[in-house]
Amino acid sequence: MKGGPLDNVFDVLTQRGFIEQTTGDRAICNLLKQPITCYIGFDPTASSFHVGNLIPIMALAHMQRHGHRLIALVGGGTALVGDPSGRTEMRQMLTPHKVSQNAKVLKKQLSRFLKFEKGRASLLNNSKWLNQLKYIPFLRDYGRHFSVNRMLTSESCRLRLETGLSFIEFNYSLLQAYDFLHLYRTENCVLQMGGSDQWGNIVAGIELVRRVEKAEAHGITFPLITTTSRDKMGKTAEGAVWLDPKLTSAYHYYQFWINTADADVMRFLRLFTFLPLAEIDAARSLKGSDLNAAKTVLAFEATKLVHGQDAAKEELKASHSLFGVRTVDPQILPSSTMPRDIGSSELESIPTTVIDPDRLHTGIPAFELFDEVNLCASRGAARRLILQGGAYVDDKRIETFDSLVDDKGLNKGEILLRAGKKRYHRVKVKSK
């Protein structure tokens, strides 16, 4: 894989579609010719990252691969205040304990993408310095550099002024600006990156650095990634797609990526894998159903990054046995470590419920089973599903809602349930 201090990350990020807005393309491009220190802030308000956080994480990974030093800043202090940007309502306040707990998990997840080694990347928590701030000195030293008039005209404020903005939230951007200043002073950090909703906060930091330290700092924002159907990336009916396998299993994670819309495939390959641009470009000629080959690689690579090569292989196999084997030409995205010819019949990773053999022997009404296994939200929903012809047991359509599922058709002690075209669940008999 290419990468190294020689080719400029800025070009790489641009070509891969990471750049929305910068404080000056040329200046940043020049800046990045030398190894620098940059940072991105992460909100520890959730106990896991989700797919929507992948852009900044990938951006950091690219920076590191090109020899730059990173700071992943966990907003343990700012999370207690709540960023109003991009919100129409006030954020929920979290307890300090919960925040620090979350911060730990986030570091673990980041380590899959970044090497936290001395001098290459570090994880800092801004509660360390923010909690020590004294109100009056802070106002005198830094508060005077902020114009309320200007803050009020910012996009994020204007939105909130219509519905209401509390004073505590109004302070958020001061604190984030102070973060940048602090990191400039202590870590010589000169570049902050973030989502497009962070533009105002980033610029505020840059200005503070200039006013207080008379120094130049820079900023980059990433585009908000939406799918072709204009949904926010990573939201499904079940909610967010999480990186934590306890919240979103590797199976579902893989399925999420393979269900990518045609129009998004190339963009997502650039953003969410490290495959060389030239190869992605070459795959552009794939049309129609051939695009599925590219989706397979995308799903494999994306799953590999979060869950590891072995898990990715598992899901590939599971996918093959459920949806049919589709061999992917080795010419397509050749750098991917995805095995090209692979056996199937690996159902281990499909969501599974273990069931008592006696219950199965007496037989379980189909609609109860579908509900119990969470393929349907309620028994009523299961009845409707069956009525509409969307429920299958071992690939045979269920005709009546209360037909019994029993152990007569057991296949290796397993039954495969299916709701609709692609939601599977495995029922396994408890061995005695």
Add this chain to the structure above:
RNA sequence: GGAGGGGUUCCCGAGCGGUCAAAGGGAACAGACUGUAAAUCUGUCGGCGAUGCCUUCGGAGGUUCGAAUCCUCCCCCCUCCA
């Protein structure tokens, strides 16, 4: 603190004493068509072994044969005034 306007099922939003499990739209789900894509058409979309029963319209009481709809108190949100 004063005056006015609101809180309806996942979301938006009608309903303003019975015909209301509550219009319409969106989302979602299923079927058909397909490529685990999109678009389209059709159906479903509170719970329940179910032509019925149960629980919902910010919360608690009340009026009435009958309340999402009327009254009282409380909570929350918005607008204007201070």
